[in-house]
Amino acid sequence: MSNAANSLAAPKKRKPTNIFKSDNPNQPQKPKRTKRSDRRKATENGIKALNPNWGYAFVAPFFVMFVIFGLAPVIYSIWIAFYNWDPLGDEQQFYGFTNFTDLIVDENFWIALRNTFSIWFFSTLPQMIMAIGLASILRNPRLKGATFWRTILLVPNITSVLAIAIVFGQLFGRDFGLVNLALTYLGMPSHIDWIAEPLPSHIAIATMITWRWLGYNSLIFLASMLAIPAYLYESADLDGATKWQQFRYITLPQLRNTITFVLIVGTIGGLQVFAEPLTLGGNFSGGDSRQFSTLTLYLYEQAFVNNRWGYAAAVGIFITIIVIIISAINFAITRRISSEDNDK
Amino acid sequence: MNRKISIRSAMALLVVASLTLIGIQPAQAAKTQVTIWSFGNVIEPWGETEYERLNPTIDLKIKKNSMDANHQSLITAFKANTTPDIAAIEVSYSGFFRNYPKYFTNLSGLVPENDYLDWRWAQGVAKDGKVIGIPTDVGGLQVAYRKDLFAKHGLPTDRAAVGALWPTWQAFINTGKTYVSKLTTAEKASCKTKKVCYGFIDNAGTMYPAILNQGTKKYYETNGTLIYENNAIVKTAFTTTATALNSGISTRINQFTSDWNAGMMKGIFATVLAPAWMLDYIKQQAKSTSGKWDVADLPGGGGNLGGSQLSVPIAAKHPVEAKNFIKWYLSKEIQLEIFKRYGLFPSASALYNNTALTGYKDKFFSNAPIGQIYVTGARQLRPIYEGKNQRAIDNYFGQALAKVAVGKMTASAAWADAIGQIKKNIRD
Numbered sequence: 013m014s015n016a017a018n019s020l021a022a023p024k025k026r027k028p029t030n031i032f033k034s035d036n037p038n039q040p041q042k043p044k045r046t047k048r049s050d051r052r053k054a055t056e057n058g059i060k061a062l063n064p065n066w067g068y069a070f071v072a073p074f075f076v077m078f079v080i081f082g083l084a085p086v087i088y089s090i091w092i093a094f095y096n097w098d099p100l101g102d103e104q105q106f107y108g109f110t111n112f113t114d115l116i117v118d119e120n121f122w123i124a125l126r127n128t129f130s131i132w133f134f135s136t137l138p139q140m141i142m143a144i145g146l147a148s149i150l151r152n153p154r155l156k157g158a159t160f161w162r163t164i165l166l167v168p169n170i171t172s173v174l175a176i177a178i179v180f181g182q183l184f185g186r187d188f189g190l191v192n193l194a195l196t197y198l199g200m201p202s203h204i205d206w207i208a209e210p211l212p213s214h215i216a217i218a219t220m221i222t223w224r225w226l227g228y229n230s231l232i233f234l235a236s237m238l239a240i241p242a243y244l245y246e247s248a249d250l251d252g253a254t255k256w257q258q259f260r261y262i263t264l265p266q267l268r269n270t271i272t273f274v275l276i277v278g279t280i281g282g283l284q285v286f287a288e289p290l291t292l293g294g295n296f297s298g299g300d301s302r303q304f305s306t307l308t309l310y311l312y313e314q315a316f317v318n319n320r321w322g323y324a325a326a327v328g329i330f331i332t333i334i335v336i337i338i339s340a341i342n343f344a345i346t347r348r349i350s351s352e353d354n355d356k
Numbered sequence: 357m358n359r360k361i362s363i364r365s366a367m368a369l370l371v372v373a374s375l376t377l378i379g380i381q382p383a384q385a386a387k388t389q390v391t392i393w394s395f396g397n398v399i400e401p402w403g404e405t406e407y408e409r410l411n412p413t414i415d416l417k418i419k420k421n422s423m424d425a426n427h428q429s430l431i432t433a434f435k436a437n438t439t440p441d442i443a444a445i446e447v448s449y450s451g452f453f454r455n456y457p458k459y460f461t462n463l464s465g466l467v468p469e470n471d472y473l474d475w476r477w478a479q480g481v482a483k484d485g486k487v488i489g490i491p492t493d494v495g496g497l498q499v500a501y502r503k504d505l506f507a508k509h510g511l512p513t514d515r516a517a518v519g520a521l522w523p524t525w526q527a528f529i530n531t532g533k534t535y536v537s538k539l540t541t542a543e544k545a546s547c548k549t550k551k552v553c554y555g556f557i558d559n560a561g562t563m564y565p566a567i568l569n570q571g572t573k574k575y576y577e578t579n580g581t582l583i584y585e586n587n588a589i590v591k592t593a594f595t596t597t598a599t600a601l602n603s604g605i606s607t608r609i610n611q612f613t614s615d616w617n618a619g620m621m622k623g624i625f626a627t628v629l630a631p632a633w634m635l636d637y638i639k640q641q642a643k644s645t646s647g648k649w650d651v652a653d654l655p656g657g658g659g660n661l662g663g664s665q666l667s668v669p670i671a672a673k674h675p676v677e678a679k680n681f682i683k684w685y686l687s688k689e690i691q692l693e694i695f696k697r698y699g700l701f702p703s704a705s706a707l708y709n710n711t712a713l714t715g716y717k718d719k720f721f722s723n724a725p726i727g728q729i730y731v732t733g734a735r736q737l738r739p740i741y742e743g744k745n746q747r748a749i750d751n752y753f754g755q756a757l758a759k760v761a762v763g764k765m766t767a768s769a770a771w772a773d774a775i776g777q778i779k780k781n782i783r784d
Contacts, residue, residue, distance in 0.1 A: 096783060099431050099432075099435065100431060100434055100435065100455075100456040100459065101456070114780075118780070120777075181613070181614060182614045185613070185614050185615045185618075186608070186615060187552045187609065187615045187618065187619065187624070188552075188614070188615055188618045189614075189615075203552070208762055294610075294612070294613075295424075295751065296424070296751075297751060297755060300754070300755045300758030300759060300762075301755070301758070301759055301762075301764065302755075314781075316424075316428040316431070317424070317428075317747065317748050317751060318745065318748045318781050318782060319452070319745060319748070319783075320781070320783060
């Protein structure tokens, strides 16, 4: 009994030392091993009364839901990707790999892929910089009404995408939009067509996404900034570091894991951009020249406009493959970053 | 053992609690809820409140969606048996749903077939002869024009004289050229400097469906084979529209955008190809221009754009109540009332001699005999066959024309582009 209590308490005790991880590089491997063996002992002695099979019951809700809403649709999609699938028809025509071979040579698909990455680029990177900046402002202890500012940061996030799209549609109107009006006052001679031109339309959509997610990401950065131990800044102050140097050499390196996290979540979200281009263009082709057609929009267009469900399923499988590749890259980068942390 | 029992009783308590919660219903549960999936203004507010007043036991639950989304969710709802009691289906989608009669209740005999325009009725008949939809309105198409702007640019303002300006679409384009040649220098320059282009028509792309609908077939033969590539009217509609787009008579505004609403108020354009159902929209959006509008005949004879039908899916929970509502709402009397209130032009041809319809005038449109104008137009219409993937094919032609409009492609290149896209993307 005392053994178990010990092992449960032990990691808690060790925790403060974990923060100093970077200071004593040779420590980290050891405690993990003892922890694992202790845990086995804990089940043998301490919490014996609890039937281990209950564990399955506790995780079951997730897995049941996952099988119904996650796995089953995936298998179904793979299945119909091999057919010329008529959504309401009775008999389906087997197609073999036709949908996949068609897709590889489908220029519209590659346009959608290009657009998706372009929009992702314009929405993720500026947003990250702004979010870190905002978080640093909110972190300032001299800021008045900090809770108020932190709360209203989330307002864009809970606003309906449709409402955002309507408002931004007005802002980015070519003839009478506010953005163009402002540009005119700033001396830009001609109006930018925010919808018909590829690059401006990507920027318009990226602005919508940024506006919506900026506050959310700022709060994530803020949380991890608040977790940076204050003594680092204090010692930097003593050493005479400027505010910028403190930011550059303390805050940013400490945020590295959070940046990776935000980047991964942003990338996954970026690959699924759907509502913004749909509502901006008002149709499923993403503008008349497909200038802002995204991957998910293209999938939807094939399924629900052209009634080619099999082909749409093939598009879905390709999106999955792309996500897997990007996740693998992300994973590799994250691993390198964390090992760098340990090496220091 | 003890613990097991307590967990079981906790589970039981949870189940009981949740059942009780489900059991609690709003106080007016006695009313029958008839669910309707609609879009735009197919079910007008007056129709809803009036029917609920006349039938206190019925509660109409209308879920409005955008036009395409309405039909797209219907497809999934059919698959999942989660359909509403009544579904509104637009004509451009009727060709699709006609192929799947098994998902619809037979509505034959619900209303007197002879009351309705025969070709509109036929659009609600499935390929096996089952009546799956009753027609709501006819989107009779005319030209709404700004009298004040016509006068300013040296054109006649009288609606008969205006109609005489454009017996053909080419004449319409020529009239437009006359109009834009008389724009002030500032107005002409505005297109280059501010990209606010003044024009004769809001968007010449709207001519494409207007011309196309003056034929009898579009992309499909009545037996379902695709003929879009060789059907002369498709090519004519496409090239005429492309000519119009290149002739500088069109602004670059898309319909139903904020720029369109603003343009209507500010007189950026002088004409709109307006189906009957659009008149109410113009009235609502451009209130300050009341009395400056008038309505003239469409070039090339009558025209049609849009129109819907009401259907009862086979999985409807209240098919009887649903049919009762359709019978009432689409009866000729109520269609007349809806026309007077909202301008939806009736599909009930039995009304076309009714003086209440033919004598109808509207102050907003300079007291033009709108009823008479649209009746004349509707009578000139010939039946038109709507095919399965027509909406998707329309999209590809529309996109190709948009490329002509922004100068990215020549008319012939755009035609080839559209044909290529359709061949690749449309299976049947």
